[in-house]
Amino acid sequence: MTYIHFIINPVSGDGRHSLSDLYIRQFFPADRFKIRADYTLRKKHALSLTASALEQNPDIIVACGGDGTINEVASCLIGTGVELGIIPLGSGNGLASHLNIPHDIEKSLEVIRDRRKIRIDAGRINQHYFFSNAGVGIDAMVIKKYEHSAGRMLFSYIRAAVASSFEYKAQPTVVYFDDRVIPIRPFMVFVSNSNEMGYSMSLTPDAMLTDGRLNLVLIPELSFIEKIALGYHILNRSVSRFKKAQHHLVQNLCVEMPNRIFTDAQIDGEHYKLRTNSCRISVAPAVLTVLV
Numbered sequence: 001m002t003y004i005h006f007i008i009n010p011v012s013g014d015g016r017h018s019l020s021d022l023y024i025r026q027f028f029p030a031d032r033f034k035i036r037a038d039y040t041l042r043k044k045h046a047l048s049l050t051a052s053a054l055e056q057n058p059d060i061i062v063a064c065g066g067d068g069t070i071n072e073v074a075s076c077l078i079g080t081g082v083e084l085g086i087i088p089l090g091s092g093n094g095l096a097s098h099l100n101i102p103h104d105i106e107k108s109l110e111v112i113r114d115r116r117k118i119r120i121d122a123g124r125i126n127q128h129y130f131f132s133n134a135g136v137g138i139d140a141m142v143i144k145k146y147e148h149s150a151g152r153m154l155f156s157y158i159r160a161a162v163a164s165s166f167e168y169k170a171q172p173t174v175v176y177f178d179d180r181v182i183p184i185r186p187f188m189v190f191v192s193n194s195n196e197m198g199y200s201m202s203l204t205p206d207a208m209l210t211d212g213r214l215n216l217v218l219i220p221e222l223s224f225i226e227k228i229a230l231g232y233h234i235l236n237r238s239v240s241r242f243k244k245a246q247h248h249l250v251q252n253l254c255v256e257m258p259n260r261i262f263t264d265a266q267i268d269g270e271h272y273k274l275r276t277n278s279c280r281i282s283v284a285p286a287v288l289t290v291l292v
Contacts, residue, residue, distance in 0.1 A: 004028065004085070004112065005058040006037040007046050007073050009065030012089035013152070019064055019089065019105055027109045040065070043270075046072035058082060060291065062112055066090020066152075067132055067198065071268040074288060075129040078122060083289045085112040091152040092198020092269060095132045098209060099292045112291055119286040120209040123193045125267060125279050131288075133197060133204075134267045136255055136279060137188035137219070138168040143266040154199050161231070170221045171260060177216070177253035187227075188219040189255055191281050198269060202237045204247075212285035216253060218246040255279045 008019055021037040028035055036056070038049045046063070050073045053061055062085035063073035074084050087108045088096035099120075102108050123130045145160035146152065170185040192204040192215045204215040217239065222230060226244060233242045240247065256278045257263060263274040 001032060001034050002060070002115075003034040003036075003056070003058045004060045004062060005053040005056065006035070006062045006064055006087075007040065007049050007053070007069070008037055009040045009046065009069040009089065012065035012069060013091050017089045017105065019087065024109065027106075027113055040069065043068070044072065047076060050076040054080060054082065060085050060112065060115075062087060064089055067092060067095055067268045068270040070095055071129065071131060071270065074122070074131055078129065078284070078287050081289075083115075083117060083291055085291045087112075090198075091154070092157075094196040094198035094269070095194055097196045097198075097200070098132070098194040099290060101292060115291055117289050117291050118210065120288050120290050121193055121212060122284045122287050123191060123214055123281065124284060125191070125265065125281045126274060126276065128267050128272065130193065130267045131209075132194045132268050133190060133192040134265060134281065135188060135190040136257075136263055136265045137170075137186050137190065138164050139188060139190060140264040140266045140271060141168050143269060144264065144271040147271055157199065165227050171257050174256045174258070175218060175253060176256075177248065177250045182218065184218060185221050186218060187222050187230075188217065190217040190219075191215070191250075191253070192217070193283070200237075201234050203234060203239045203245075205237045205240075210286070212283060213249045213251055214253075214281070214283045216246075216248040216250050218248070219244055252280075252282045255281065
């Protein structure tokens, strides 16, 4: 019998979904599957719920929510051998889109039941894992504003991005990788493991979850017109044609902001205030099994 434990974020996507334990059980015959479900009550609750679920020796733990919920569940599964399932219930759903997991709940439950799997890489920024992307530039401010918006919708994200483009002040930064030292005042330092940020937008459309490398995008300070041009390229998945963007494939890098004490970062679409001015970022190849 296959034991599947679901971790459900009831407010993902502004709580528009109606995923429940009873609904889930319709797709999993009781003679073949043992089903359990827990519901998150707050940010970071999925971490403790997943830790408790692991004590019951499940075969699969399913993250039901957006990229933030998926990050919390997946981070706990590295090194356990337990498989990750994903029911995308968020507003952006970048990781699920990269993995071609349907956004339709019924179809994504069928993916879990069919149990086809792949091994994917994970990124790490200091002690935090990421599976889609992380950044310490303007995107951290965008996510911070987005988290405080009235609703997590595409319009809210665009509004947060526009406001941030006027407010963000680039800080002196040094980026180290592959024996290179790059001093920069960055508009963006973006590190991606996957090819989508969410809402079908991408800075790294060629990124792969299985290549053992991270895609680094460095963009220096921009003029107002250049910011508009960058926004156009992001929406059209054509940042490779934006001349001011530097693209690198890396396995390890370090980002230091010598004039700062703390670092604002976004990790898989969630805002973090890191209590350091130095971020060590690396890739851990093929450390997580995901159902796709």
